[in-house]
Amino acid sequence: VAEFCCGFFVILILGNFWFLAVLYLLWLYLDWETPCAGGRRSQWVRSWTVWKYFREYFPIHLIKTSELNPNHNYLLGFHPHGVLVAGAFGNFCTDPPFKNLFPGLTPYLHIMPIWFGCPFFREYIMSAGMVSASKESVSHVLNNEGGGNASVIVIGGAEESLNAHPGSLTLNILNRKGFIKMALKHGAHLVPVFSFGENELFKQVANPKGSWLRNVQEKLQKIMGFALPLFHARGVFQYSFGLIPYRQPIHTVVGSPIPVKQNLNPTTEEIDQLHALYLQKLKKLFEEHKSNYGIPAHKSLIFE
Template identity: 65%
Template sequence: MKIEFAPLNIPLRRRIQTAAVLQWLFSFLALAQCCLAGFVLLALSDWWILAMLYAGWLWLDWDTPSCGGRRSQWVRRCAIWKHFRDYFPITLVKTMDLDPRNNYIFGFHPHGVLVAGGFGNFCTEATDFSKLFPGLRPHLLMLPFWFRVPLFRDYIMSGGLVSSEKSSLSYLVSRPEGGNVAVIAVGGAPEALDARPGALALQVSNRKGFIKLALKHGAQLVPVFSFGENELFDQMANPSGSSLRTLQDQLQSIMGVALPLFHARGVFQYSFGLIPYRKAIHTVVGRPISVVQTPSPNEEDIDALHQVYLQSLSELFEEQKENYGIPKDRHLQFI
């Protein structure tokens, strides 16, 4: 394989953008392991008392990820996220105003490999979420497992990440004063295994838990489609039924975490590596679906609203796709 090296005269701003993405990638792939190892080493050192004090704090703070988290505006507004945004670049597109007196569930599609658009738009202020949607506080839901890792949990909460437990979602969308936005990557870990350039298959047909909670608490549903999310990485071929896909599915069912074998470009060369491609991401926030609060929704209620949601998501995609380079004959596939 011929290696294409990066030219030496790349502008400094582009090098800073790559560094910003590299630290984000490290935080997704290795920071949790480093935090856990550091905590264990601290507990075994002469400074073990610090580890014990933190363990006590962790016990007292155990439920915070399920009770709205603990965000830091300083972290969300940190300058590094603007460089992260400009690498791709990432843009947040508003189609209409949202009333801050309501609570919302944003259904984010597609999941992609690492939910780059979801993170950039809803865990930072790099794309001006607070200016576009004044009075609303976005929270991106993440697997509960990650909030059990010492120190790492505090870092991810600072950006607005919260646990994806049902109790966490219920806490957010049941606030009587409104203003909360729960962002759910509906396709979850299984959809990440199909994330590759050109993919338009969404794991949503049997995903109805968020629909039930929207009905229960009267939260408005908003479909969100992130154009370009699947263009950032390639994956090893893993068609359904293959030995690789079977292994991935088994590991996902055991661990709850998808393990896509993805690749893209490197830092100093463009032929291989784990750095995402420089592909634009346009995250479009659709029109809200009004939901009548139903404290005890039955299956018929859930199925009816689910169909309305799928229709709204499909309409959003069809209305916007040509603006972002998707041919007329390409359509979403719900699986």
């Protein structure tokens, strides 16, 4: 969709309707900060019938394990990234799964700021409830007086998508502590979320760490800001090759909240302590539910 939007914008610039592109650039300039200020969600877009079929294709399920009091703000850590992040989109950017299970809470899925520079595409993703993953954006969501907001952050980020092979349980999280600091500064309760089946949607070209392909992918990620996994799955009328994800069930399990007391100036020790607790709760959530979704008893999460 992003590529199509960019292509359409280029056609406008080069064609007879170039003035429409100029007007849009003016709008882009005036509206530049919106993705960091809560976005511009549309209940109509989030309720499109196509999302129902999107969720049913895999299918995607949202599993509730604990109540989330709407009088608080929450920071939900989503794992793993996968290639498509289908569980995060299907559960937090379309209605009614989340609002039925957690009434009174408004989810905001934080994604890379670069996507909000894509003409037209930015309007579409904001209407679905996506906002920037910048510090300013997360602060804006978690600053909501009276609670009721839920920041959803894919903790492993683009780097983790390079590990998104079927059966992989490797999470890039050991050095990811920015979300912990944000939770402490705003007193937002932390909630671990694990999406079983997220890594089963695509196959990736083998790229073990240290290989030439992995080195190239990591260098490109540092330059461009996002990763380029070489993935494939099925086609429309055949199952041997294509870019359509496999029909594999996704079960996104929302764990119990970790109460966080507001601390405007947390020390490194306090951040590390809460980070360790979060890892402990995430691992416990995975261990308690893995047998329900076909993961062998001897397999566990690997933190990197």
